Amino acid sequence: DTEVTQTPKHLVMGMTNKKSLKCEQHMGHRAMYWYKQKAKKPPELMFVYSYEKLSINESVPSRFSPECPNSSLLNLHLHALQPEDSALYLCASSQRTDPYEQYFGPGTRLTVT
Amino acid sequence: AQSVTQPDIHITVSEGASLELRCNYSYGATPYLFWYVQSPGQGLQLLLKYFSGDTLVQGIKGFEAEFKRSQSSFNLRKPSVHWSDAAEYFCAVGNQAGTALIFGKGTTLSVSS
Numbered sequence: 001d002t003e004v005t006q007t008p009k010h011l012v013m014g015m016t017n018k019k020s021l022k023c024e025q026h027m028g029h030r031a032m033y034w035y036k037q038k039a040k041k042p043p044e045l046m047f048v049y050s051y052e053k054l055s056i057n058e059s060v061p062s063r064f065s066p067e068c069p070n071s072s073l074l075n076l077h078l079h080a081l082q083p084e085d086s087a088l089y090l091c092a093s094s095q096r097t098d099p100y101e102q103y104f105g106p107g108t109r110l111t112v113t
Numbered sequence: 114a115q116s117v118t119q120p121d122i123h124i125t126v127s128e129g130a131s132l133e134l135r136c137n138y139s140y141g142a143t144p145y146l147f148w149y150v151q152s153p154g155q156g157l158q159l160l161l162k163y164f165s166g167d168t169l170v171q172g173i174k175g176f177e178a179e180f181k182r183s184q185s186s187f188n189l190r191k192p193s194v195h196w197s198d199a200a201e202y203f204c205a206v207g208n209q210a211g212t213a214l215i216f217g218k219g220t221t222l223s224v225s226s
Contacts, residue, residue: 004156033213042203042216043157056212090156100145100207100214104156 004105006091012111015081021108023074023091029103030096032074034066037088037107049074050096081112115140117206117217125223126194134189134220136204145207146187147214148178152200160202163187174198199224 004025013019023032031050035043048056049068063085065077074091088109092102116139126132138144145164149157161172168180178189187204201221205214 006156040219040221042219045213048212092156099212100147100205101159101162102157102214104149104158106154106156109154 004091004093004103006089006105006108008108009106010109010111012113013078013081014113015083017081018077018079020078021076021089021091021110023076023105024072025093025103025105026072027093027103028071029093030071031094031099032068033092033094033102034074034076035090035092037090039087043090047076048099078110081110083112086110086112115144115206115208115215117204117215119202119204119217119220121220122218123221123223125225127225128196129193132189132191132194132198132222134202134204134222136187136189136217137185138187138204138206139185140206141209144187146178146180147205147207148172148176148187148189149203149205149216150174150200151203151219157203160189194222194224196224196226198222 007022034046037043046060047066052068063080067075088107090107091105094102118137120135147162148160151157160176161170163170163180171177176191201219203219204217
């Protein structure tokens with residue numbers, strides 16, 4: 001199984017809402033990533049988890065809160081977002097020892113109204 | 114600092130014609146280089162990678178890429194393009210810290226019949 005799954009596929013939320021994005025992999029990967037991708041742009045790294053611990057936070061605003069409950073699951077909690085946060089949010093995973101060969105999920109298309 | 118440049122924003126090729134997508138990198142040591150493809154509304158899929166050894170690497174879907182250190186390039190090629198190859202293509206380099214990928218801005222490939 002080389003699949004990374006993400007739910008939901010689409011999400012529309014108001015600026016005062018709280019929502020969560022979910023990512024799951026069953027490849028035994030111990031590194032997991034959140035990326036943000038705006039239209040016609042490359043993915044931008046947001047967070048990296050290694051062995052369920054946050055190892056990289058690329059100066060992401062606190063309205064984005066990641067969580068890694070176990071080695072297969074990665075969440076991104078959203079609160080008080082701005083319209084400019086509308087984007088495709090991609091999750092990826094990799095072997096801890098091979099951080100570059102990443103397997104990506106299909107993404108969650110987020111719209112903030 | 115490492116960087117990746119994809120000089121072509123958009124390329125159109127006829128179905129059955131050959132394809133070459135350009136990628137130039139800036140990196141102090143031997144780079145870890147990748148090509149990813151993204152179909153509309155989807156996540157990224159790894160096409161091929163170069164770490165060391167043979168400078169011509171074969172990937173999935175009939176793609177290949179050649180690493181040329183003297184030109185700091187890692188161009189992607191395919192001898193005969195299919196309509197299903199229409200997508201966004203990203204070249205990436207692994208960062209020196211060994212923690213993340215640095216993506217180029219991407220090249221949009223359109224295939225005409």
